[in-house]
Amino acid sequence: MPGITYKNMNTNDRVITIALDVMGADAGPGSIIEGGVLAARELGDKIRLVLVGKDEIIRDFVKAVPNMPSTITIENAPHAVAMSDNATEGIRKKTSSIAVGLAMHKEGRADAFVSPGNTGAVMASSLLILGRVEGIVRPAIVSFFPSVKGYPTLVVDVGANVDCKPIHLYQFGLMGSVYASLIFGRTSPKIGLLSIGEERSKGNEQVIQTRELYENSELNFIGHVEGRDVLNGIADVVVCDGFVGNVLLKFAESIEGFLTTMLRRQVETNIFSRVGATLMHPFLKRLRRTFDYAEYGGAPLLGINGVSIICHGSSSPRAIKNAILAAFNMVRHRISDNIREELVLSNGKQNGRDDTKSNNRNRIVRTLSSLDEQ
Numbered sequence: 001m002p003g004i005t006y007k008n009m010n011t012n013d014r015v016i017t018i019a020l021d022v023m024g025a026d027a028g029p030g031s032i033i034e035g036g037v038l039a040a041r042e043l044g045d046k047i048r049l050v051l052v053g054k055d056e057i058i059r060d061f062v063k064a065v066p067n068m069p070s071t072i073t074i075e076n077a078p079h080a081v082a083m084s085d086n087a088t089e090g091i092r093k094k095t096s097s098i099a100v101g102l103a104m105h106k107e108g109r110a111d112a113f114v115s116p117g118n119t120g121a122v123m124a125s126s127l128l129i130l131g132r133v134e135g136i137v138r139p140a141i142v143s144f145f146p147s148v149k150g151y152p153t154l155v156v157d158v159g160a161n162v163d164c165k166p167i168h169l170y171q172f173g174l175m176g177s178v179y180a181s182l183i184f185g186r187t188s189p190k191i192g193l194l195s196i197g198e199e200r201s202k203g204n205e206q207v208i209q210t211r212e213l214y215e216n217s218e219l220n221f222i223g224h225v226e227g228r229d230v231l232n233g234i235a236d237v238v239v240c241d242g243f244v245g246n247v248l249l250k251f252a253e254s255i256e257g258f259l260t261t262m263l264r265r266q267v268e269t270n271i272f273s274r275v276g277a278t279l280m281h282p283f284l285k286r287l288r289r290t291f292d293y294a295e296y297g298g299a300p301l302l303g304i305n306g307v308s309i310i311c312h313g314s315s316s317p318r319a320i321k322n323a324i325l326a327a328f329n330m331v332r333h334r335i336s337d338n339i340r341e342e343l344v345l346s347n348g349k350q351n352g353r354d355d356t357k358s359n360n361r362n363r364i365v366r367t368l369s370s371l372d373e374q
Contacts, residue, residue: 016047016331018324019101019110023053023080024117026313032116033061035320039328040069042321047328050075050110052101075100081121083313090121091128098122102129105306112307112327114298116315123160126301126308133336135343138168139303141242141310142176143249144295147233154180154237155230158245158299166210169193169239170217175302175339176237177219182333183326184236192225192235194244199224206241297323300330303339307331 022032033051040049048071051058055076062068077100081090093099098121104110106129115122123141132139140157147153156172157164173191180189193211195203200211202224214221225235227248240248297319298311307330311323 015045016112016328017050017110018047018112018114018327018331019050019052019075019104020320020324021053021097021101021113021115021117021122022051022058023077023097024082024115025311025315026083027116027315029053029057030061031315031317032320033058033065035315035317036072036324037065037069038317038321039324040071042325043328045071047071047324048073049324050101050104052077052104053080053097054078075104077101081118083118085118085121087118087120087124090118091124096121098125099129102126102308105308106130111331112309114309114311114320114323114327116298116311116313116320116323119159119310119313122308122310123301126304126306130304130306130308133303133305133340133343136171136175136303136339138164138171139301140168140172140175141245141299142179142302143245143299145230145238145252147231149233151184151186151233153230153233153235154184155245155248156237156239156302157242158249159242160301161242163243164206164241166206166213169206169210169241170213171303173214173219173221173237173239174217174342176239178338178342179300179302179335180236182335182338183329186236188220189236190220190222190234191237191239192222192229194230194238194240194248195224195226197224198226210239295322297321297326300326300335302335305336307336 020032020036022029022036025032036049036051040047050073051062052075055074058074062074077095077097079093079096081093081096081098090096090098098115098117101110101113101115102125105113113126127139138161141160142154142156143158144152145155154176156176161168173193177189177191180186191214193207193214195207197203200223207224211224222235225238229235230238230248297315298309301308301310307327309323309327311319315323
């Protein structure tokens with residue numbers, strides 16, 4: 001079936017406000033604020049950045065920043081969610097930096113929220129405060145894996161949903177397709193369903209039923225893919241449940257450290273190895289950067305009614321900067337609105353209304369509202 005081409009509907013003509021949670025991260029407020037300053041300087045007057053956290057702590061760090069951009073302001077949040085808190089404890093802290101930043105987004109005082117804080121609390125609070133895009137059953141976290149093709153492979157979900165039904169996995173692919181198309185410019189993004197083999201018969205009942213949903217849609221579904229295909233760039237979007245996706249993500253995060261340790265051991269064996277490593281240093285530096293999470297900054301939570309990006313707890317200033325840039329682009333390209341429109345129009349098509357006449361994009365024609373029981 002033909003793939004879907006999403007129309008870029010950006011908003012270049014207005015200032016975008018992003019709320020940055022500076023509390024609760026392993027790296028401490030200083031590194032987070034530094035990353036925010038880097039983003040503010042790069043984006044200039046296109047952005048207004050709000051540092052959310054304890055006012056007195058933020059001001060102490062801000063005083064030490066030379067030439068602080070005038071586009072940066074402070075929103076006081078007297079409490080922080082600790083990394084040791086569970087999601088429920090995080091939600092109960094109504095005046096935490098996570099809750100205050102998301103409330104700003106909900107109220108329209110911010111267009112996006114970025115946090116390197118407690119992942120469970122950010123995810124649960126985003127869902128509770130912002131709500132889901134109409135029609136989306138389960139929001140999902142997308143992460144970016146390097147590929148030999150030179151562009152990233154998107155993996156959805158990497159931790160938001162441990163137990164999934166076929167409809168959830170189907171919607172993960174739809175949301176990933178919208179993101180890959182608008183943010184990475186992938187024409188008719190290829191979607192692969194992660195399984196234990198490429199054959200149709202391989203996989204559990206969940207995978208087999210999900211495949212049927214994809215085959216009855218107009219998404220560019222290429223079938224089952226295996227774990228080795230993620231880095232090979234076979235698909236633009238790889239779909240799996242959050243349990244498998246999180247294991248895959250944590251394994252990928254260990255690769256860079258493993259390569260560094262093994263190289264160091266080899267270099268220490270003799271002088272020829274040290275000379276060779278010196279000559280290869282530029283290449284090795286680029287290779288290490290390929291697996292560095294800081295390149296993309298954070299993991300967007302797709303399917304919520306807004307923009308929320310979850311960063312690593314030990315994010316560097318560069319990682320925070322890139323996460324803010326990602327949030328900025330998600331707002332510009334109206335990711336949530338595009339996901340919503342696909343679902344609304346697909347339901348209209350199923351009910352006999354040709355709503356595609358109002359837009360020149362190819363649409364998904366399979367209804368989603370009655371599939372949650374599968």
